[in-house]
Amino acid sequence: MTNVNKPLLEMRGISMHFGATKALDGVDFLCNAVEVHAVLGENGAGKSTLMKLIAGVLQPTSGDIQVDGERVSLSSPKAALRHGLVCMFQELSLVPDLTVRENLLLGARDSGLGWLRGNGLEAARDVLARIGGEDISFGARVADLTLPQRQQVEIAKAIMKKPRLLILDEATSALSASVVEKVFDLVREERDSGTAVLFISHRFHEIEALADTISVFRNGQRVETFAKGAHDYGAIINMMVGQKIEELFPPKPPVNPEAEVVLHVEGLTWEDRVKDVNLTVLRGQIVGLGGLDGQGQGAFMMGLFGLLRKTEGKTALEGTTTTISGPKAAKQPDVGLAYIPEDRKTEGLILDQSIEQNLELAALGRGDLDAGDPALYANSLEQLALKHGGLDLPVSSLSGGNQQKVVLAKWLALAPRCLLLADPTRGIDVKTKTQIYSILRKLADQGASVILLSTDYEELIQLCDEAHVFFNGEIVASLSGDDLTPQNIIAAALNVSATRDAAHA
Amino acid sequence: MLDYAKSNRREVIAAAVLIVLLTIYLGTHPRGASTYVMTIWANQCLILGLAACAQFFAVVVRGIDLSVGAVMALTNTIASYLLDGSPAGIAMGMVAVVGAGALCGLLNGVIVVFGRIQPIVVTLATASVFVGLALLLRPTPGGAVNYDLADAMTLDVLGIPTALVITAVVVFAFWLPFRRTGLGLGLYALGSSEQAAFQSGIDTRLVRLAAFTLAGVFAGLAGLFYSFVTTTGDAGIGPGFTLNSIAAVVLGGVLLRGGVGSLVGALAGAFILKTIASLMFFSGIPSLAQPLFEGLILAGAIAIGGADVLRARNKLEVFK
């Protein structure tokens, strides 16, 4: 790991305030060339705000940014690109209705509104070939590509801009192991040729493989920057969350073999995305679903809630086979399912409406409940410790964590038999996560069942009684007890377990 | 080639439908597939086609332009004053007419972008203003357009209707190159996802202004060509064209949510609409029943286009 004299990017005294919320508070941050700098932190820690500042999407409330020792004003993404600061955001920036070629052209470094020359496309083709995307046709519409293919194109688009600083924000979340390896090789090459690389991921094995330097953020501040290897896994987690990982989670009760079956799914199949999946959930259980993005776990959960057409297979609730035609049917007392969707801002809540209106929306359709009765929600709101300035304020005024609490309270008012949660703690701060874990366990203890889709190993390990890992539409591993370890989860997610052992035998 | 077909399946379908319809039309027309018939057909198609192009630019950036007809009326009335006289004067007049259209579009764009008001509402109001201006110019239809020029534009060139030549010019000399500029792609990016476009470094305000201005330019061209066809200025031509331009772009595969479709599709949709109307006229269906048939066919075509949504396996896909 070599350090060049002058850092490529230096941020000094950076603060970012959104009204009363301090996303970043007096942060100093350096990025050097020829270095892969990993940024770790819980969501709400300020990582994505930091990246948005570098990318020119946001401007700091105070503090300054220097590139090559000179003060710059990154007033827009265009300005940031001019300085060679290229960011690959988690939400892909590809235009779905244009072709791959057109998207790449659009992203080229010196493209304005005029004629787009095709130079740079060869470079992109090379990059794609190197990361396993040689069969992606340039004439194909992006909307027709799979998610891994889109991530590959996004990477090529970023490299094509010849960045001086490359930010990768969860850029490989859907890619298979072999492709990820190739991407890492590419990143190392970029680093060696003088680029600075900022790498955000919450997958430790990736950090281990790639990072030279690691910075940990917590609560809007940079906790520490250190070379890889200086601290072990436990210490790093401690830095990220401010306490021991075990303290975040409520204790797991012992397995009860006598528990009755609440949900039994047999042979759920949908398109080629969910292939003959079986699942049994007992009363009082928290069951986890894991795997890389888009391996079928999300679709499976949606299928349970009646959001998919033409699913095959049987679903039985407390012994009675039912066909769930949609969310309206799913929330009725005879079925009793609740679904907390992945994207709380666009799917879980109606941001423009008040907290109260959001709380009542699910209960309104239940004839047996009086949606306007505050008592329906009082218990959940108290247990979740919702912080608000008045129930008639728009729900957009709440922090991300509190917003998620509203979504939960909305559904808990219906006293569901089985709660389906799609990555509920994504983008949520640590304190709220703890509160959510606690209430989930309480619910389970009181007799409800919980199916939790998570991209966080710790959740699967510490919170769930058992975890099922999806790969390519099937459950490839069902882990519980002593088997429920990070290594096993990762191996199953990347589908490398048996083959790798065989190769090394 | 196959890639192109897959990427632009809606346009391909529209083009195929058009060819079928045209064949039927020429086959059933009493005067057959003559230049005369084709010319009249082509002229009608081009007027709506240019209006549909105007609408395309507004729709592709997730907006809509309810002033297309009004701008046509205004530019048509302006043309009825300027397009008679010396060749130099006429040439400048044509530029002025299109320029007027561009100004109208720019006004729409400015109010949308800087006034931060929804396009549907802005263009509703500006349409009123433009129609009023047109009425000031021509309270009753009148005026004149140089006959030689009008003939040149609306007859044929070596047996091919001039209108079709103009269409070809628009597609090959304007659209195809434009599609490869940053602005051209920027329109799609903006319509697809304003946030993503912004993050990619696109100046969203400029692109939106350009989109509405282009809409005005094409509405001006439509009004200009209309004046060649009718050689008069008429302030009342607006309403039919506005609504038909929306129907045309939808038929041609341009989605109202933005980011999808092409100018070619808009043209195809307009041509299809006009061909159906012409078919009706010569089909022997009683004239009283023709509007109903047209309405049914329009509704049917739109419903079929919408039905592919029924195939969506994930119920959430229909919500955008």
Next chain:
Amino acid sequence: MITRTSTRAVTFDSLVPYFGVIALIIAGSFFFPQILSVDYLTQQLQIAAFLGLLATGATIVILLGHIDLSVPWVLTGAAILSTALVGTGNPMLSALAVPAALAFGALIGLINGLGVAVLRIPSMVWTLAVNSMLLGLAVLNTGGFNPRGESSPLMVAMASGDFLGLPFSFLIWIAVCSGLTWVLVRTPFGRYLRSIGFNEKAAFLSGVSTPSVVCAAFAIAGMCSALGGVMLAGYANQAYQSMGDPFLLPTIAAVVIGGTSILGGRGGLFGTIGGALFITLLTSILSVMQIGDAWRNIIFGVIILAMLLFQTLRKGAAQ
């Protein structure tokens, strides 16, 4: 059922057209003192009710995040239907005239709703197509001439009668508005309407049957358009071709300047009432001032733009 809500019926935005009305009356009276007469003002109330009913139905659909462009021919169709029934001379059929017209409006509304909710055709396009079909039906039916028929005494009374000095048409309009406001504020349907207008996906995921709400909303709008058509036929004592066309744009304008957002979710009927009153008064004063068609159009457009810009300025200042 629902005790406390945070959508107040009267917001500042919805009061703006009322200020506009007052401003118009004051300014107009300088030129034409007769504007301040009771006769004139009550006549405005009477006429405003026609536009107002259409705008009321339009508000429901716009709150949903959609738009109904079939207003002109639902209106005309209802007028034709009701006058034709009365014109048969058969007392039973005459009595059915108004209910039949309303049923017609509801049926077309349902067709609109199904196309939008089930076939997912953008409401702008589908209601346009439906409008087209109705036009075709009418042409076929009437042979292109003015439809034969007459209005029943009830229809005439609805349009031109009065009660305690206030025009019947106005009272009917206000009654419809009150009823719909109650629905908006006090029933789940009203809540679902706004939720869908803001975010249909989230509403669907919360278990709202969005197709039912959409169909019901369009049906209500259809009935309002039909009622407007019946009253206009009562006013003119007949139905006539393209009686509906001049109403479409003023209807939308009335809704929008009343503070209802064209995107859905936000707004309400109180503002629409003000908007309809404003537009009716504006049109009337411009006509009293004998301002020609041309300037009327220009002034109309400029004033709408001014009010919209004012709305934006207010939003900007509020932040």
